[in-house]
Amino acid sequence: MARLAPESSRTIRKQQRPDYRPSPKVPVKVITGIYFSILLSIFLGAVLLSSGRMTVGGVPLSIVMSFLSDEAARNAYLAGEPAALHDRLEVMGIEEQIKEYYRPQISDEAKLDQYIHQILYERTGYVGAQYEVNSQGVLVLKNR
Template sequence: MGYLGNVKFWFDRERMPSKPRSATKWGKVLVSVAIVVGIGVAIAPSLTLKGVPLPIIFKFLTDGPAREAYFDKDKATLHDRLQELNIENEIKDYYRPQFQDEQELDLHIHQVFYDLSGYIGKSYVVTSQGTLKLRDLDFQFWARLAEEVGVISDSYYSTDGIPYVVSKEGIVARYETIAPLYPRKWLKKKLRKQRGAKKT
């Protein structure tokens, strides 16, 4: 009985870790944690969530006004605040190596913003597929002239981002069909005549 007791005591002592071993285990754990954190810090700038780099998301989350505007679905205030925080430029800097064309880069960034917040940049329209499309600046200029001259009464973009015009009679037609009938040069000339007639 005494012999078995000694064996059991010896066996239990062998199973119990000594203090130096415990310290070694904690050291290994701390080194492992440090390595994981180090890798996380190194990789985090290249990771994105819904197209936005993680450091930028953290910057956004730590800004009270930006968070509030986002959760209140106040798109205009959110956009203004993101501009103030320089977030749009930071995202552009992140994606710039992937794009050769600055306009494509801008479209991509605005698509990311639209997907996350519903904000539509002034230069874009949303298609029925939920993608952004650059507004036709010629259309906007032409429509403004044509409306001032009295050729059309309204203009708009369809859900597919196609520009349409509405005649004074209420007839809706695609811009590309009507614009050649009333060239910009003709509209400008007509407008000058109308303005000249008003002066006299």
């Protein structure tokens, strides 16, 4: 009669506990990593929002939010009326607010003005009276 080989202790443990499953350490680590990545992203977003350094298309987020909350400006933008939008933005003081934001970085007032008008042109399509658009889509001062 043949004798059966002794079973390993691992096999015996599995037989004793039929509901035994290996420890899911890898999926837990992945889920934990994703969780902390999401928390870090939320934290960094909150820091950026509260610091006032976040921009949308070169326009500070606080200014974008004030623009979106103004019905007349929003309607002029959505209707594709750059002149009406520019007039409304001027009444709201948006250009000056953007200049205040960029003034510490751009000290030359003429370059600052051109930079702000370029941002506004790219977002709204409005070309200021003292500027014209060159073939590359860049605003340049008109020749007088």
